[in-house]
Amino acid sequence: KNQVEQSPQSLIILEGKNCTLQCNYTVSPFSNLRWYKQDTGRGPVSLTIMTFSENTKSNGRYTATLDADTKQSSLHITASQLSDSASYICVVSAGGGFKTIFGAGTRLFVKA
Amino acid sequence: NAGVTQTPKFRVLKTGQSMTLLCAQDMNHEYMYWYRQDPGMGLRLIHYSVGEGTTAKGEVPDGYNVSRLKKQNFLLGLESAAPSQTSVYFCASSLLEGGRTDTQYFGPGTRLTVL
Numbered sequence: 001k002n003q004v005e006q007s008p009q010s011l012i013i014l015e016g017k018n019c020t021l022q023c024n025y026t027v028s029p030f031s032n033l034r035w036y037k038q039d040t041g042r043g044p045v046s047l048t049i050m051t052f053s054e055n056t057k058s059n060g061r062y063t064a065t066l067d068a069d070t071k072q073s074s075l076h077i078t079a080s081q082l083s084d085s086a087s088y089i090c091v092v093s094a095g096g097g098f099k100t101i102f103g104a105g106t107r108l109f110v111k112a
Numbered sequence: 113n114a115g116v117t118q119t120p121k122f123r124v125l126k127t128g129q130s131m132t133l134l135c136a137q138d139m140n141h142e143y144m145y146w147y148r149q150d151p152g153m154g155l156r157l158i159h160y161s162v163g164e165g166t167t168a169k170g171e172v173p174d175g176y177n178v179s180r181l182k183k184q185n186f187l188l189g190l191e192s193a194a195p196s197q198t199s200v201y202f203c204a205s206s207l208l209e210g211g212r213t214d215t216q217y218f219g220p221g222t223r224l225t226v227l
Binding site: 004034041042043044045046049089100101102103104105 | 152154214216
């Protein structure tokens, strides 16, 4: 069964600290993996996208990694800011068709 | 360039009532999607469209209908609303097929409550 599991469910960190969010997937055949940021009351916004051959992708203070062998991805946030408070969603697409599986997200709270 | 817009932002319905959610995009994208987002769950695909005049079922299509009469618009209809359809609905659009390397652009969402 195609699944995307994210951990932790929620996370509280202090402003300026780093954090890492995890994503494990069992989607096959793998096409690409995306990380989205969703602010409260808004739609998701794309942060990074990685295909099978890419193992790192950065977008400012956000760095995503992909290990296609272990089917794991992580999103690392450096020097967190209050505006990073949001849900972060891992999305995995299977090759061919519209088989796109969304994780339930990790809710990040950044405290001053 | 407004991106993806959704109308309305909020709506409360009584069981059995009908309504239509409107999605519009100004990016000339071929592909459009309707998702629902429920607490503790990932977004789930309701219906999608690969072009004007075409629609297809997603993961959770029951109780919903869609139409894509114009390339820029994608309508989601509820013929007889049920409390189980209480959710936040997101529309998205993209240039390429969802399973390939592309980015989906999401609207701001419609919060629907069915009493």
